Structures are given as structure tokens and as C-alpha cells.
Amino acid sequence: MNEVFPESRTSLAAVFHGSGIPLELQQIPVPKPAAGEAIVRITCCTVCGSDLHTIAGKRIEPTPTIPGHEIIGTVVEIGEPAPVTVTGQLLQPGDRISWSVCVSCGTCDRCLQGLNQKCHTLQKYGHDVATGRLALSGGLAEFMLLRMNSAVAIVDPALSDAEACPANCATATVAAAMRLAGSVTGKRVRITGAGMLGLTAAAMSIFRGATHVEIRDPDLSRRSRASDFCPDAAVLEPDHEAADADVVFECSGAAAAIEKSFHSLAIGGTMVLIGSVLPGPPVSLDPERIIRRCLTIRGIHNYTPEDLQAALDFLIRSHDRFAFDQLVERTFPLADINAAVAWAMEQQPIRVGILPGAVS
Ligand SMILES: [Zn+2]
Numbered sequence: 168m169n170e171v172f173p174e175s176r177t178s179l180a181a182v183f184h185g186s187g188i189p190l191e192l193q194q195i196p197v198p199k200p201a202a203g204e205a206i207v208r209i210t211c212c213t214v215c216g217s218d219l220h221t222i223a224g225k226r227i228e229p230t231p232t233i234p235g236h237e238i239i240g241t242v243v244e245i246g247e248p249a250p251v252t253v254t255g256q257l258l259q260p261g262d263r264i265s266w267s268v269c270v271s272c273g274t275c276d277r278c279l280q281g282l283n284q285k286c287h288t289l290q291k292y293g294h295d296v297a298t299g300r301l302a303l304s305g306g307l308a309e310f311m312l313l314r315m316n317s318a319v320a321i322v323d324p325a326l327s328d329a330e331a332c333p334a335n336c337a338t339a340t341v342a343a344a345m346r347l348a349g350s351v352t353g354k355r356v357r358i359t360g361a362g363m364l365g366l367t368a369a370a371m372s373i374f375r376g377a378t379h380v381e382i383r384d385p386d387l388s389r390r391s392r393a394s395d396f397c398p399d400a401a402v403l404e405p406d407h408e409a410a411d412a413d414v415v416f417e418c419s420g421a422a423a424a425i426e427k428s429f430h431s432l433a434i435g436g437t438m439v440l441i442g443s444v445l446p447g448p449p450v451s452l453d454p455e456r457i458i459r460r461c462l463t464i465r466g467i468h469n470y471t472p473e474d475l476q477a478a479l480d481f482l483i484r485s486h487d488r489f490a491f492d493q494l495v496e497r498t499f500p501l502a503d504i505n506a507a508v509a510w511a512m513e514q515q516p517i518r519v520g521i522l523p524g525a526v527s
């Protein structure tokens with residue numbers, strides 16, 4: 168018996184069995200951490216759009232699974248040898264950490280070409296089957312097993328849980344998109360879609376010295392939230408006329424937005440596609456325009472360990488300027504997970520936070 172686990176060595180977890188079935192609260196045994204592993208006490212998990220897509224049946228995941236991958240937690244036990252952070256520190260009990268949703272080997276051809284998120288032996292937190300020793304693999308639980316080869320980063324105490332939770336999903340994905348787009352300093356940036364990705368892309372573009380940042384979204388309430396979050400950005404309806412953009416971050420996944428953004432690209436411009444994460448209709452792109460205007464179109468899915476560290480570095484340097492904590496619009500105890508999901512589906516907040524330590 169250990170004071171970390173007062174009653175038994177188990178963890179409450181919300182288990183997903185399929186769309187239309189309420190998440191089931193279960194007690195799951197907490198394994199002893201082996202080499203390169205750690206047990207993490209989860210302090211907050213924000214529910215991502217992709218979690219809601221899974222729960223709504225818009226994407227299919229193997230079940231049973233414990234959803235949730237935007238997680239902040241504190242290390243309570245470590246295996247021998249201890250896991251190592253992306254900056255080379257040995258993890259210790261008490262460390263407050265964020266870790267990549269992707270667990271990659273680091274040695275296969277994809278990892279070696281900087282596509283760790285497409286590793287041949289990829290595992291993903293919040294997406295794997297929750298059975299056996301590795302069952303505690305999602306954020307909607309009191310504890311999680313940090314697996315060997317996880318990309319882990321220490322979180323600066325100046326960042327609140329709400330500010331730091333999306334670091335390993337939206338913020339790191341935007342950091343990866345920025346890496347693909349190249350420098351935005353002195354450039355005109357257009358962002359389509361004012362959800363978590365779009366707002367983060369706007370903040371990061373402003374922070375990195377873009378001269379003009381505009382956010383486009385057809386939804387009035389999302390536009391007003393965007394204006395509050397990012398007063399230095401121009402917040403526009405999709406059809407608003409504007410000058411061409413040097414860089415587009417397409418965060419909406421909407422076919423019309425992709426086509427419109429393509430036509431707004433200045434000569435030499437780059438469009439990074441981030442938002443199209445569900446099957447959608449094909450879009451029409453004129454190849455002659457790509458050639459004659461020397462355009463670049465790239466896609467990014469997830470991110471590398473370096474992008475996670477870049478995301479946390481960005482948050483610590485910018486959280487005084489952008490109210491990331493306000494994007495977590497409401498929190499719920501873990502026991503109220505089904506109420507939290509229902510509220511998120513109905514209200515469409517940027518994020519809802521689950522606090523495993525809170526009492527229902
Ligand atoms: Zn996510």
C-alpha cells in the first residue's frame with residue numbers, strides 16, 4: 168500500500184465502449200512502472216474535438232478505450248531507469264509534465280525523417296484499447312501509465328493546468344504547422360476556423376511577428392470569442408474581401424474555406440492544411456495556379472517531440488498576453504464525465520476541462 172493510492176492500487180477511469188453508450192466509470196488496476204515508464208496522477212484533461220468526434224461516432228476507435236489526450240499530470244512513481252524528457256532531464260516523482268499524444272520508437276525510417284507521429288510502431292494516448300497492463304492510457308482517469316519512449320516535457324509552474332493542457336494537442340500541432348510554413352515574421356497570415364487550432368495559430372503568428380493576422384469563421388459567436396482572445400487580429404466573415412495572404416493556416420477543414428484560401432494565396436505563398444481530420448468532399452485546386460504563383464501546399468497531422476517543447480516554450484512566453492485559460496470554459500469532476508460530454512456537445516465550447524481530483 169502506498170499513500171498515493173489510499174484505498175487500493177486502482178484508478179477511476181471513464182471507459183468508452185462505443186458511440187451512443189454512456190462512458191462507464193470503472194476502477195482499473197495501476198501497474199508498477201517498468202523501465203522507462205512512470206505513473207502520472209492526472210490533474211486536468213481537456214476534451215478535444217477529436218474526443219467528441221469519437222464519442223459522437225464520427226470517427227471509429229478500437230474499444231474499449233479511455234479517451235482524452237490533452238493531459239497535465241504529476242509524476243508519482245517512476246521505473247528504473249527513469250524516463251528522460253525531450254530536453255534530456257531524468258524524470259522524478261513530483262515533476263509536473265505534459266507528454267506527446269504519440270509514442271514513437273525514434274529509430275525507424277519515419278522517425279528518422281522527422282515524422283515520429285507516423286512511426287511504424289506508433290501508439291497514441293487516448294486512442295488505444297484499454298486492456299491489460301497498458302489499460303491506463305487515456306486522460307479521463309485519475310492515473311495514467313506513461314509508456315516507454317514517450318516524449319515528455321516538464322511544465323513551468325507559471326502555467327496553469329488550463330493553459331498547459333492543450334499544449335500536447337492544439338498548441339504542438341500549430342507549432343508543427345508553423346515549422347512547415349517557415350517564418351511568418353513580416354508576413355500576412357490568414358487563419359480559417361476560429362476553434363482551438365485557429366485561435367492558437369493566430370496567437371502564435373502575432374507572437375512571431377506577422378504584420379497582419381486575420382481569422383475567418385462563419386459563426387458569429389466564434390468570431391466574437393476570437394476578437395476577445397486575439398484583439399490584434401482582424402476577425403472576419405469568410406467572404407470578406409481582403410489582400411492576399413503569404414501564409415494560410417487552414418484550421419476549419421471546410422471545403423469552401425480551403426478553396427477560398429487557396430485563391431487568396433499571394434505569389435510564393437504557403438497554405439498549411441491542419442483542420443481536415445475527418446473524411447470530407449474533395450476540393451478543386453487549379454494546378455496551373457500552383458505553378459504560376461509558385462505556391463506551396465502542405466499537410467500536417469500531429470507533431471514531433473520538438474514541436475511539443477516549442478509549444479510549451481510559446482505558452483510560457485505568451486500566456487500573459489493571450490488568455491489561454493479562458494478557452495477552458497467549464498470544468499467538471501471525472502465522475503460527471505457524461506454530463507461534461509453532453510454539455511460540450513450542446514454548447515460547443517473551445518474546451519471543457521475534466522478534473523479527476525475534484526469531487527462531484
Ligand atoms: Zn486533441
Ligand SMILES: [Zn+2]
Pocket residue numbers: 271272273274275276277278283285286287288
Ligand atoms: Zn519509429
